Amino acid sequence: MDQASELIVLEAGRSERHYWQDIWRYRELFYVLSWRDITVRYKQTVIGIAWAVIRPILTMIILTVIFGKVAKLPTEGEAPYAIMVYAAMLPWQFFASSLTGSSNSLISNANLITKVYFPRLIIPASTIVTNLVDFLISFIILLALMAYYHYLPTMRFLLLPAFLLIAFLTSFGVGLLLTSLTVKYRDFRIVVPFIVQFGLYVSPVAYSSSVVPEKYHLLYSLNPMVGVIDGFRWAILGVDSMIYWPGFLLSLAITMSFLVIGIVFYRKMEKSFADII
Amino acid sequence: MSKTVITAEGLGKSYMIGHRQKESYSTLRDVLTSIPRQWWSRLRNPQYHTHENIEEFWALKEVDFEIKQGDRVGIIGRNGAGKSTLLKILSRIIEPTTGKVKIAGRVASLLEVGTGFHPELTGRENVFLNGAILGMGRIDIKKKFDEIIDFAEVEKFLDTPVKRYSSGMYVRLAFAVAAHLEPEILIVDEVLAVGDVSFQKKCIGKMGDVAKGGRTIIFVSHKMDAIRRLCQQTILIEKGEIIKLGPTEKVINHYLAGTGLRSALNDRGPAPDKRMHLRSVKLLDKTWTGKDHFTRNEMGYVEVIYDINAQLKNVHIVCHVVDNEDRVIVSTGDCDVNQRLHSERSPDSYKATFQIPTEILNEGEYSLTFSLGIPYGTIYDQVPNAVRFNLSDLRSEGGPEYMQKRPGLVIKDIQWETEKALKKDMA
DSSP states (O other), X not given: OOSGGGEEEEETTOOOTTHHHHHHHTHHHHHHHHHHHHHHHHHHOTTHHHHHHHHHHHXXXXXXXXXXXXXXXXXXXXXXXXHHHHHHHHHHHHHHHHHHHHHHHHHHTHHHHTTOOSOTTHHHHHHHHHHHHHHHXXXXXXXXXXXXXXXXXXXXXXXXXXXXXHHHHHHHHHHHHHHHHHHHBTTHHHHHHHHHHXXXXXXXXXXXXXXXXXXXXXXXXXXXXXXXXXXHHHHHHGGGOOOOHHHHHHHHHHHHHHHHHHHHHHHHHHTTHHHHO | OOOEEEEEEEEEEEEEEESSOOSSSBOHHHHHHHHHHHHHHHHXXXXXXXXXXXXXXXXXXXXXXXXXXXXXXXXXXXXXXXXXXXXXXXXXXSOOSEEEEEEESOEEEESSTTTTOOTTXXXXXXXXXXXXXXXXXXXXXXXXXXXXXXXXXXXXXXXXXXXXXXXXXXXXXXXHHHHTXXXXXXXXXXXXXXXXXXXXXXXXXXXXXXXXXXXXEXXXXXXXXXXXXXOSEXXXXXXXXXXXXXXXXXXXXXXXXXXXXXSEEOOOOOOTTSSEEEXXXXXXXXXXXXXXXXXXXXXXXXXEEEEEOSOBSSOEEEEEEEETTSOEEEEEETTTTOGXXXXXXXXXXXXXXXXXXXXXXXXEEXXXXXXXXXXXXXXXXXXXXXXXXXXXXXXXXXXXXXXXXXXXXXXXXXXXXXXXXXHHHHO
């Protein structure tokens, strides 16, 4: 341990010079917290894994029946409606549970925050990483679904991790913003589920974004999840999917600005968390 | 001279306290509804001040100190004096409002036993979890795992979820993890107040070992005994300010001297429904004037007035001399020597006097607790801490700095005969 570099100065309003270095140093805490959340989740409920399987399948069936069969909305290209819906549900479920999870994460870890120092960014980050396990389970179901429909993926499938990264960044950015707000205004907890529910309809989860009239496409892409979902469909559905690239880039830019705003806002609030929690 | 590891300059922490608001966090609803309300009040009264019902409270103000490497520093003070706030600032949990602290070295803070323990996880899993939370690497924990488990004495329950642990086991495991941290600066808050006595001793012993390794310890406690055993230096905080800072024994005495010494319990009035009733207690010196501070071997007296309201047999009045850690040092009753009193006593008011055994008491603060009733039977009246006095030892007060309080609950001056050893003694 290098002693000379260990000098810490604590002063009001002083921004931490070693913050990002600290995050690196506390990476083990990050792994451990993620591991704790995962272990506890699957230990506590016997139906933990079953739930991770049943939920996406049921949602997929309902959305397919209502939007595909009853409302008779078009799918993308030749792809079965079920697969088109499921391809969008992968990032959406991840996004939704990340928002809910991270916005509650600080309050449910209040005992840590008031007793130990560590870069607070670790808590919402580890909560979101925990959701990757559910994502993986859902992904395996996707493979089964594609096998069932004899639907072959193309080479684009290999780009899926890139889109997952974008989904992660979007969840992280928006999640941080909501996390800080929830600590500050405790009743924001009620707002978050509403945002998630509302988002399900304004994002192209149950339908293809091609049903949105052409002239509104750019406006529609202001929703960062539009870019993420279109990206997932582009990678999973292959040639059946048409992606509107200007819209995708706009969504990506929005994602990045959410990320920057989220981090800046969170860093600003972070120091007072222990005081107000 | 060893180097300075912690420097605090003009450290302060203030909180805004709203009079209407109980919680520290606000709700969106409050914020949204307060905006129109403020506008409205401004419209009606341009001088309206929005922060009317918010008050600034300084939990800590203008605190300066220096701690050198290897120092073991105690922090004492009443509840709410600002000790915890200071610890939280030093542990980087909260940010100071004014001033600054410079810390050189890795800090581990132990503000609670078992921070982050998860009830669903097993003992083994919690060791790793808690270790990581306290800043230990996984490899470090693995290396010390056996030692930790050994210290905690929970080998058999390693794979049991800690929710099934007894509270003793839980605390032992949690402390064991913390005790095996190897930071350069260790900050400990009152955690030793838990667990059984023998384990507490083990913990203090372990912390002493830690300090011998040249590490710096900051220790907050209400247990003067623990502070004495562990710390050479002590800081006394009151209402957010440092009142005294210096050698432990002096600071502790200063603190104890300030905690409500009472030379007399004033007349409590008659209580005819009680068979025996304590009326008043007075501490007196040899000129029969009230006093609450005695020196060792000084003549001091206790004068008790009590009522007996019925014809009673086999009753007595007992006084316990209790130290500031609630230990009874000596007890005395009016029939101990004078058996005659055991026989019948008729209703009346009585006055009794006895001498304070200042010749056997060690330095410290003592209080007297009185019980009236049948020995080992019914208690008719009891007054805990009726009076409180301080006892000092001139030998350590007037003497050189290193003359500290003698070990031992009581003191007896014992004569030693010393002479040159002769050949026949060695054989």
